[in-house]
Amino acid sequence: MMQKMMVSLGERSYPITIAAGLFSESASYWPLTAHQSVMVVTNETIAPLYLQPVLAQLSALGINADSVVLPDGEQYKSLSVLDTVFTALLEKPHGRDTTLIALGGGVIGDMTGFAAASYQRGVRFIQMPTTLLSQVDSSVGGKTAVNHPLGKNMIGAFYQPTSVVIDLDCLATLPPRELSSGLAEVIKYGVILDYAFFEWLEENIDALRRLDQKALAYCIRRCCELKAEIVAADEREQGNRALLNLGHTFGHAIEAHMGYGNWLHGEAVAAGMVMAARTAEQLGTFSASLTERLITLLLRAGLPVNGPQQMSAEDYLPHMMRDKKVLSGELRLVLPTDLGKAEVRSGVGHDTVLAAITKC
Amino acid sequence: MMQKMMVSLGERSYPITIAAGLFSESASYWPLTAHQSVMVVTNETIAPLYLQPVLAQLSALGINADSVVLPDGEQYKSLSVLDTVFTALLEKPHGRDTTLIALGGGVIGDMTGFAAASYQRGVRFIQMPTTLLSQVDSSVGGKTAVNHPLGKNMIGAFYQPTSVVIDLDCLATLPPRELSSGLAEVIKYGVILDYAFFEWLEENIDALRRLDQKALAYCIRRCCELKAEIVAADEREQGNRALLNLGHTFGHAIEAHMGYGNWLHGEAVAAGMVMAARTAEQLGTFSASLTERLITLLLRAGLPVNGPQQMSAEDYLPHMMRDKKVLSGELRLVLPTDLGKAEVRSGVGHDTVLAAITKC
Structure with missing residues (x-):
């Protein structure tokens, strides 16, 4: 097979x-x-x-x-x-x-x-x-x-x-914590690109954590397919490829602030996806009930859904302003608009971002 | 202008x-x-x-x-x-x-x-x-x-x-020694690609060293044109672009052995071009009289035509074997075949190379 x-x-x-x-x-x-x-x-x-x-x-x-x-x-x-x-x-x-x-x-x-x-x-x-x-x-x-x-x-x-x-x-x-970290990126593909895959994950998350080979093989292949389609259309990240960064602008801030290696990449991305969802809620482009569904799936995958307690909301911004999506000093964020859809959004106010982080 | x-x-x-x-x-x-x-x-x-x-x-x-x-x-x-x-x-x-x-x-x-x-x-x-x-x-x-x-x-x-x-x-x-170092690369273009330009250099080398603006402008433009043609045809050095490395395999050995910065790049390339010419002489593909013409022009440009006295011929080979043109452990050298023509040559024996270096 x-x-x-x-x-x-x-x-x-x-x-x-x-x-x-x-x-x-x-x-x-x-x-x-x-x-x-x-x-x-x-x-x-x-x-x-x-x-x-x-x-x-x-x-x-x-x-x-x-x-x-x-x-x-x-x-x-x-x-x-x-x-x-x-x-x-x-x-x-x-x-x-x-x-x-x-x-x-x-x-x-x-x-x-x-x-x-x-x-x-x-x-x-x-x-x-x-x-x-x-x-x-x-x-x-x-x-x-x-x-x-x-x-x-x-x-x-x-x-x-x-x-x-x-x-x-x-x-x-692979240690279970590392497996969960990988599942954060898996869930990300569902959120930004493929609602049917998000539903499949809701049904199969336990099988994946049990290392069911058939479920793993399907899951990995589907993620590679979704990523390959995006990359084929936008190799150098001039456009849609940026969607793959959902949760990463927040997540990179966590990784950098906590010292690389203390939070696993997927753990930081998981918390970051919730922050992105909360930001979209603040802007009225995503509903709280969908955020709850995302949180439930992340928790079942063994992932954190809040940032580190040691970090205040203000700790995030200096790191986020070094994100590679920043253009002319303006923050650009990937935000979900539905389960299975996302957008790159410019001009999100720092106060909106701070309010969203505070909620997580 | x-x-x-x-x-x-x-x-x-x-x-x-x-x-x-x-x-x-x-x-x-x-x-x-x-x-x-x-x-x-x-x-x-x-x-x-x-x-x-x-x-x-x-x-x-x-x-x-x-x-x-x-x-x-x-x-x-x-x-x-x-x-x-x-x-x-x-x-x-x-x-x-x-x-x-x-x-x-x-x-x-x-x-x-x-x-x-x-x-x-x-x-x-x-x-x-x-x-x-x-x-x-x-x-x-x-x-x-x-x-x-x-x-x-x-x-x-x-x-x-x-x-x-x-x-x-x-x-x-620009210090005169740096100007001469640049002239080594200028002369290289004549040797590998353009006999007419080599002749022009024989006539104008003094004007160039005097910083005659008209001569400089022509010279720089011609070199850029020659290089641009080669690069346009072979951006990633799969083929003819390697010709631009005439003298460089020997020259890099000099620079590395002497400690970077002690011999200027162009000075090392000048001595390296004479070594390449002597190697081609050993192989019977270049005549000693052409080597003499090259040496004369290099000397008039204020450049060395011998390697450093401190380096024995044996000191060169370990450095030369790290050259980027080495394939499957075999040395490949750029050698002149005429003034205005050069080739990439594989399978040159180490004894031939040592003999050529010893002559310089």
């Missing part, structure tokens, strides 16, 4: 393959061939679980594979840790014909993608996302980045992988 | 304007308009000379301009200095609609270009190259990068500017 789909981006199109056991299948390493060189980038949590099987498969294919193991956590998604990847590549040295494999969650995917975009001005890379969050979100769409102390994902590139390989077996070793 | 030309790269096409006094003309700041924001990136040598006139012009146009002044020199073309540009941008903060202006030589151009490519995954930038080297070389073609301790320009992106503005008045304040 392997699922396969394409992200359509002209000459930068690439396949996404979803199934259990993929890391141990030689076809997963397409388009690599014998005698090519590869650098597997992973972290100290994932390495003991999956690095040896991946290296063994690469070795069986006659590929010259090296690996670099980074510390685990959002706080290490920095320029200086990125530099250790470049050092590993140059020590061998790997040439412009090398391929990077991102074996890990969103942090590894984002960093490896930016390393691939920048090493010798661009080499190939393959995404092997190991968390639900990275499988449904960061592995699709070509956004790569590292954080800066003054803002999340502020340094990066739009750079597409050669292929994305999603092995469902990885989710068995 | 303003000269204007286009680099043709589809939707990434951009104009190059060449004349004296351009920094003080409002048209030079196209496509910026009032109320937009700009970050001028420059260095401590250039800032006292040209930063105030540029900021004054931007201010007169109603543009919100900030500036960041970096230390001067190739040894500061690093990820950590780049990070100070991101910090300056985020402290304000500048949004995704900002524009970076690179006001300086090749180091400032390469770093500012990479900062523009990476800041919030890409913002506009304008090149205002102040050295002959950057005017004829690094400002055209979209190669941006920083160095790594293990190799030059190893971290970067292909990223095109919005416009290039070349103010000939800058050359009056």
